[in-house]
Amino acid sequence: MKRSFYLALVLITTLVSCNRTKSPDVKGIEVDFELIPFYEELFAIAPDNFQYEAERMKEKYGSYLEAYSMGIIRIGSTEDEDFVGNMSFFLAYEPNKEVLDTVNIVFKDRDALRSKLEKAFKHYRYYFPEALIPDVYLHISGFNQSIVIDSSWVSISLEKYLGRNCDFYERLAIPVYLRRFMSPEKVVPDVMLSIGMTEYPYNSKTDDLINQMIYEGKMRYFVRKMIPDIPDTTLFDFNTTQMEWVRNYEKDMWQMIVEQKHLFDNDRMVLQRYIGKSPFTYYLGQESPGGAAIYLGYRIVESYMKRYPETTLADLMKINDGSQVLMEARYNP
Structure with missing residues (x-):
């Protein structure tokens, strides 16, 4: 019984805290606002x-x-x-x-x-x-x-x-x-x-799924840098079950998008079904959370930043080519 409780506690802690970034020392920074x-x-x-x-x-x-x-x-x-x-x-x-x-x-x-x-x-x-x-x-x-x-x-x-x-x-x-x-x-x-x-508004010059995924993922990456201790559930608007689902099926989600040739699709309905707010992500089944592709976009951005640690957050935010980020990230869930 104790072992089961311990494993459950570890799981909950992992779901809430995984992927947090190390917080920089901002104590000496002054901000003036009302x-x-x-x-x-x-x-x-x-x-x-x-x-x-x-x-x-x-x-x-x-x-x-x-x-x-x-x-x-x-x-x-x-x-x-x-x-x-x-x-x-x-x-x-x-x-x-x-x-x-x-x-x-x-x-x-x-x-x-x-x-x-x-x-x-x-x-x-x-x-x-x-x-x-x-x-x-x-x-x-x-x-x-x-x-x-x-x-x-x-x-x-x-x-x-x-x-x-x-x-x-x-x-x-x-x-x-x-x-x-x-x-x-x-x-x-x-x-x-x-x-x-x-x-850093969305650049719709090339408006396809990968560009929207990277943009939305980039914005969540930005928020995490602003709030390093934000729980993943709050960042992605998932409950703990949904958070566990996207972690468990990250590879499957990615393979499905690639196999369905949706990655460079620019059909508005396709994009909405992957990115938009909804009870679930249409192509991924009713157990998936809505907007699950945003999580994949975030993971691609994360992979990119790990490969290019010299890239500043300001540099990242200025990149408008989602295909470039995908190619250079070498994302492999």
């Missing part, structure tokens, strides 16, 4: 009083309020004549008040969130010394985009990270397989993933 709980100040305004607070909010939050109004909650420009009325309605909308109460409970420890962001930003500055560290806003969006990013700030829809079992997601009929992306531990990884994808 964590701004915008939603608190906004929802502290009584709906009937917003007409008296609108100009103050415009002056204080400027272009951010404009982006929030137009792009996040989509009520129009702050200069529109019906802006005050639309924002007052948004603040008075009863479900938003319920969401606010839950957000305040789940994210009551903002010091912990700031600490995690600071640690990730220090790693970002370590690998990219000239990078701008953005301010981070916290908002409520009405369940719109999870992360919104601009040149000098990142903004997080906190209600998109309330936990897999949050009742709101059930009421909104969000599929169960998508709810695993909606937990508090995903906030910082999603912020860093968004930064990586913004700074």
